[in-house]
Amino acid sequence: MNKEITTKVNEAIKKCSSASFGLIDEKGYPSVSTVSLIRPETISEIYFSSGLDGNKAKRLQKNSKASICCCIGNSSNITLVGDAEIFTDQETKSKYWLDWFKNVYEGGETDPNYCVIKFTTKRVSLWIGEDGAEFEIER
Numbered sequence: 001m002n003k004e005i006t007t008k009v010n011e012a013i014k015k016c017s018s019a020s021f022g023l024i025d026e027k028g029y030p031s032v033s034t035v036s037l038i039r040p041e042t043i044s045e046i047y048f049s050s051g052l053d054g055n056k057a058k059r060l061q062k063n064s065k066a067s068i069c070c071c072i073g074n075s076s077n078i079t080l081v082g083d084a085e086i087f088t089d090q091e092t093k094s095k096y097w098l099d100w101f102k103n104v105y106e107g108g109e110t111d112p113n114y115c116v117i118k119f120t121t122k123r124v125s126l127w128i129g130e131d132g133a134e135f136e137i138e139r
Contacts, residue, residue, distance in 0.1 A: 008128045009078060013040045016070040016078070021048070021119075023059040023066050023084075031059065037070075038096045038116075043080060044137055046119040047096050051104070052088070053113055060084050060117065068119055075129050082122040082137075088115050 018036050025031040033056065035048040046068055050056045060066070066084040071077050087093070090109075096116045097109040105111035125134045 005126075005128070005131055005133050008131065009124070009126055009133075010042045012072050012076045012128050013043050013046075013070060013078060015072050016040055019046070019048075020069040020071075021056065021066065022069070023056065024063045025055075025059060026062070031055070035068075035117075038098060043078065043121050043124060045121070046080070048117055048119075049096065049098075049101060049104075050086075050115055050117050051113045052086070052115050056117065057086055057115060060086055066119060077127045079125045080119070080121045080123070081125075082120050084117050084119045086115050086117055092116050 016037055018034055020032050021035045022030050022032045035050070035056075038047040038049065040046055064083040064085060066082065068080045069077065070080075093114055093116055094109050101114065102108055105114040107114070121137045123134075123136050126132065
């Protein structure tokens with residue numbers, strides 16, 4: 001992948017505040033929901049929050065394979081495929097806490113139901129402006 005595409009996609013992801021998040025449900029079917037991204041910087045790692053008692057966390061505990069799709073305006077679509085993991089340690093919860101979360105988690109950043117999900121990208125398929133690309137993320 002060339003540096004120009006890398007720069008474009010990382011700049012585009014910073015403009016994305018929400019995304020579609022796909023997981024495999026208990027019956028083996030894809031299930032997609034909308035998530036609010038937490039300060040996305042690059043396509044390599046994406047963070048968002050969820051409730052431990054919700055479907056996303058329950059499904060991730062059984063199957064970590066996931067996908068995220070960000071649509072930015074009418075000119076950019078970034079689809080990421082990879083793995084997601086749940087973090088419940090207080091350091092991570094505090095680091096990724098956003099003030100508006102208090103509307104969802106009554107106990108604030110120490111709420112036992114609040115967790116952070118980290119998505120790690122393995123494969124990318126994108127269209128930004130007039131540029132399309134597909135590539136793997138090497139670690």
